Amino acid sequence: MATIPASARVVIIGGGVIGCSVAYHLAKLGWKDVVLLERKQLTSGTTWHAAGLIAQLRATANMTKLAKYSQELYGNLETETGVATGFKRCGSITVALTEERREEIYRQAGMARAFGVEVEEISPTEVKNRYEHLNIDGVTAGVYLPRDGQGDPANIALALAKGARQNGAVVAERTKVTGINRDGRRVTSVDWAAGNETGTIACDMIVNCAGMWGHEVGRMAGVNVPLHACEHFYIVTEAIKGLTQMPVLRVPDECAYYKEDAGKMLLGAFEPTAKPWAMNGIPEDFEFDQLPEDFDHFEPILEAAVERLPMLADAGIHTFFNGPESFTPDDAYHLGLAPEMDNVWVAAGFNSIGIQSAGGAGMALSQWMDAGEKPFDLGDVDISRMQPFQGNKTYLFERSKETLGLLYADHFPFRQKATARGIRRTPFHQHLLDNGAVMGELAGWERANWFANDGQTPAYEYSWKRQNFFGNVAAEVNAIRTNVGMYDMSSFGKIRVEGRDAMAFMNYVGGGEYDVPVGKIVYTQFLNAKAGIEADVTVTRLSETCYLVVTPAATRLADQVWMQRHIGNFNVVITDVTAGEGVLAVMGPNARALLQKVSPADFSNDHNPFGTAQEIEIGMGMARVHRVTYVGELGWEVYVATDMAAHVFETLHAAGQDMDLKLCGMHMMDAARMEKGFRHFGHDITAEDHVLEAGLGFAVKRDKPDFIGRDAVLRKRDAGLDRRLVQFKLTDPEPLLYHNEPILRDGMVVGYLTSGGFGHHLGAAVGMGYVPCTAPGEPVTDMLASTYEIDVMGTKVRAEAQLKPFYDPTGTRAKD
Known part of the structure; x- marks a missing residue:
């Protein structure tokens, strides 16, 4: 020892x-x-x-x-x-057995090119040429990565x-x-x-x-x-005469992968419903252990494999192996x-x-x-x-049944987890369901993603094409662009920062200016030492000594921890109050008219201009309204204590009936924010994206004496930008964008889309992504004078490029 x-x-x-x-x-x-x-x-x-x-x-x-x-x-x-x-580059082949899977793997091939990975889309015949043992019945396409390997x-x-x-x-x-x-x-x-x-x-x-x-x-x-931990199964055959080194083969539609190893074949599985293991703890003496065989569980995979690789029919099984591996939510x-x-x-x-x-x-x-x-x-x-509740053992047991199989499931856009659902519900949850909401899940929160019409099944029908909710989202976008819509934002994180040093602390940890009047809302970023973006938030001054930081739902914990780790000697207390208030966003040209029907408060520009909050009476309750928008329209976020949330929903919903108020979901919000070029943290802006190159310099007050990232902001300002976040709109209305599609500038791949979606008001797919400058500080006019295309499944589609939003570039609609 x-x-x-x-x-x-x-x-x-x-x-x-x-x-x-x-x-x-x-x-x-x-x-x-x-x-x-x-x-x-x-x-x-x-x-x-x-x-x-x-x-x-x-x-x-x-x-x-x-x-x-x-x-x-x-x-x-x-x-x-x-x-x-034992490392060798034998290459890998993934084959599709459906048209939907074909689109998935071809989109992955485009992504590979954007990421600098050598890749080749191949036909079923070419698959057969590279993997002679494969029965290509039903194979629709393949993707070959020559530098993949095994070890x-x-x-x-x-x-x-x-x-x-x-x-x-x-x-x-x-x-x-x-x-x-x-x-x-x-x-x-x-x-x-x-x-x-x-x-x-x-x-x-x-x-x-x-x-x-x-x-x-x-x-x-x-x-x-x-x-x-989940049980994970594979078999190893006896030696197969004449078997030589082959590429790794994946057939995800049959949940199977194949690896040649020393003249034998290994067949492994990621079955749709997995078997969690060791709910009561891993045995103390576990060491190089196998779990009991479960041939009944593995048999459907093996039956399909014998059809797919006929040589397996005559190959004896040398090893049937079942061993545990760990899976996350x-x-x-x-x-x-x-x-x-x-x-x-x-x-x-x-x-x-x-x-x-x-x-x-x-x-x-x-x-x-x-x-x-x-x-x-x-x-x-x-x-x-990860959210604190996700350490719950019952939750992990239920979710792990699904996560193993998801490795080889169709990775459709907007696919939602099916297990361990319904844990975190907003105060409006049942009201939304009663009105046709189709729920998605993020960080454990049940969120209305879209609303089904009368007679329409309120459930996802997944596809890489236009999905069954495409028209629903279009109608929701139209409502907030032309009339008024309402959606639930309660899942967004709410963090109170209070104490005698609250203002000084916020000015240190954030890039904005927080020495503002009570009621002022500041859109801002938390930067790291390189001026990369650690958080993208709004900060509302509630009192002389208290601020409310509103964060994306998925990053609430990370953003709170970032602040806590920078408290130093500042006298502040940081508290998560997310569950204490429900939030309804009321957005659209008629948002003011709806609020005026249910509240005696003054919602005029003179009293409640854009970027300010006020306490109001609403119905028979009380609320606080923040005049901000993530969809680019006139609107307010209505914050209401959870005990009065149902009443406020019912009041607004009833008052909106004669105005054709439309309930909307998160898919609408995402589509509308992309039309406006609003950044999405984790996609368009991350810890390594410089705040100036992300086009967010307006939110940074560079003349403040001391804030995290200030030196890096000034250096970049002086040296010039190396890249810019550009917005794109396809000239062909038919193709769909999701993200990671390659960006071509004058015929050369220069990057990939960080966000992609359909601009329902614009009538075409839109996206954004970083484009490198030809030299530091390249003029915007030169960058935009180039020809741009987006690679969609190997087809180059012409795209318009702008730095300003395609929708309402002057931003006047939200401020009228």
Whole structure:
């Protein structure tokens, strides 16, 4: 056993491929006193039985960057450490068996090109040429990625562990963490036991890389790590005569993947309804263990596979394997600094893509730990996206039944999770359902996404084409553009910042100016040191010593934690009050007329101009109205205490009947905001998007003496922009945009759409994305003089490009 020191800079808990990667990368960065503790043997949890598929393409540019880095790392690791990783670039083929799946994989191919991944769309005949054993009956198309590969999972982990040791890290096996000691928001030490020996390591920080045990270890450290183990099945055949190296094959419509390995064939499955495992905890002696076989569960996959690969019919089964893997509520892994603690990091919950993700995840996390800030946007996997309730074990059990299968399900636009629903409901939930609302879910909140017409089934019918709610959303957009609409915004985060230093604190943490009159609303960003955007919020001054920060629903926790971590010596208290108020947005040219019917308050420009709030009577209750808009129209957000929320809804809804008031959903809001060029945090603006290049310089008060990101704002202003966020509208009204479609400038791919949707009022698909300048500070006229096209499934569609919104470019409609 390795000698375990009494103190360490960092203790890494878990010796799977993720923990080994974190140790390796920290040690390569020159960190000393790195200690990794593994309860049994390295790789003995999930890593040892992973299939070892190593793909480059992921759902976003940065996740793809991390996957590509993993490939490059594994290719060089054998030379560095002498441990054979089994890594080889054999390529991969994904085949579609339906027209809908064909569109999906062809759109993924376009995304791959935008992300710099080598890709080729191939016909069924070309699929057969590259994979001779495949029965191509029913195959509609394929996509080939020549640089995808496979590797030996256990040896990759062992090579990373050896590389960590070579650079001074301590890797201790059969050493279980028995306790984590805390002082306030910091871990101070870790207790361990190895056989009859016990001890304590004082440490500056820990990293939870405990895989399936990550939830349990998180609880020990006082942090929420939502994940659950599921059974994962595959078979390995006997040796098949004449079988040579083949590309990895995925047939997602049959829930199957295939990998040739040493003359045998491995068939694995991501079945639609998974089997969660270990609801009552993982057995203490679990080590390189298999779970009981369940041939009945796997049989439908095998039957389809024998038809798809006829050679399997004559191949004996050498191994029927069932092993556990951990899955998260949204199928994205957990990475980063835990919200509840200031020195607890997490890298866990890798949803069956741990091998291909481990290299990049270890690199990104180690750089984050070393520099104290994210190396690039990691919002997709940042653990602060998880809501506290998502650590609930019953919730995780129910959701994990679905998330495993979603890996190979059709990834339709707007697809909603079906399991573990109905947990967080706004005060208007039943009222909305009674009026035909079709609910979606975000951060656990049930939100009305669209409203069904009388006689229409209130449910999604998914497609890559115009979906069944397309006309409904068009009608909702029309209502807020020409009359009046109302929608529920209660799920948006509401955070109170109060105390004698509230104004000074807000001026430090935010880019806007908060020394404003009571009732003034400030649209603003929280910036990091590089002037990247950490949050996109509105801030309302409620009193001399109190501000209300309104955030997107999904980032409430992350935005609150960002503020808390920058309190320093400011005398402020930060409190989440999201559930305390319901919010109804009343928007459209006739919004003022509707409010005047139910309230004696003055809604005129003189008394309640754009960007101000006021307390009002409404019906027989009280509310506070904020005159702001995310859809570009005259309108108010009505904040009302939850006890009076139902009354206010009923009052407004009844008063609107003779005005043709239309209830609207989140899809309408998203379509309308894109027509207005309003940015969406997490898509159009992220932690690595400079606030000036995002076109949000107007929201930054550069003459303030001290705020986070100020120096980077001034440097960029002086040096000139390297890229700009441009808005696009297709000249052909038929194609649909979703996001990640490649942008071509004068025939060359220069970027991809960060947002895409249909502009129902404009009559064509719209989107936005960053276009690099030909030189720093390139004139706007030169940039817009180019010819632009958007690649939609391999077809280049001409697009108009503007920096100003396509709808109401002067912004007068909201201010009339």
